[in-house]
Amino acid sequence: MNMIGQDSLKVETTLSVEGKEYTYFALNAAAEKLGDISRLPRTLKILLENVLRFEDGAAYTVDDAKAIVEWVNAAHSDKDVPFRPARILMQDFTGVPAVVDLAAMRDGIVKLGGNADKVNPLVPVDLVIDHSVMVDVxxxxxxxxxxxxxxxxxxxxRYEFLRWGQEAFDNFRVVPPGTGICHQVNLEYLAQAVWTAEAAGKTIAYPDTLFGTDSH
Known part of the structure; x- marks a missing residue:
């Protein structure tokens, strides 16, 4: 998965921290070319950074970035914009079926003569087992x-199957039962303000974003 796109607006910026260089996509540089973003809600600024970072002229475009900036004109927009989160949070009710689907996809790839190892989540997934604990004692x-x-x-x-999934798939971790509910585990152990990843010989810094799933 590509972590960065083509950067048509030339907003890629470098920050040096304790002797290490980090690359990020600067919203202040984007504002010089797209317009004032000072009144954008923080959530939309995060969406804007996401589009700028992945901008490839196809799935993520400069027009998508413009649509986010133009939201302030009416506090409303009818345009869909792409978004790829930094990670996914799942619990066992939805997580186990997802792993079953991935395993079935691997079986299908093998039957077609392909490489099963190529079937993996595109973004990191944490599955927290928190829904079946009963108080017997x-x-x-x-x-x-x-x-x-x-x-x-x-x-x-079920837990043996999930352990197999954690070992078999890239970008997939399982948090065992007894650790806490998924939201608590997310806040106390998994969440970070900023994530980093290596891409194109650079260390890319980007904000934490999450798709969370739960039984409700």
């Missing part, structure tokens, strides 16, 4: 340990 010092043990006994086959 309480009022004891070892209550948490006993409940987690029972959880693994009841769902051993």
């Amino acid at each position: 309480s009022g004891r010092k070892d209550a948490l340990e006993r409940n987690v043990d029972l959880e693994f006994e009841r769902n051993g086959e």
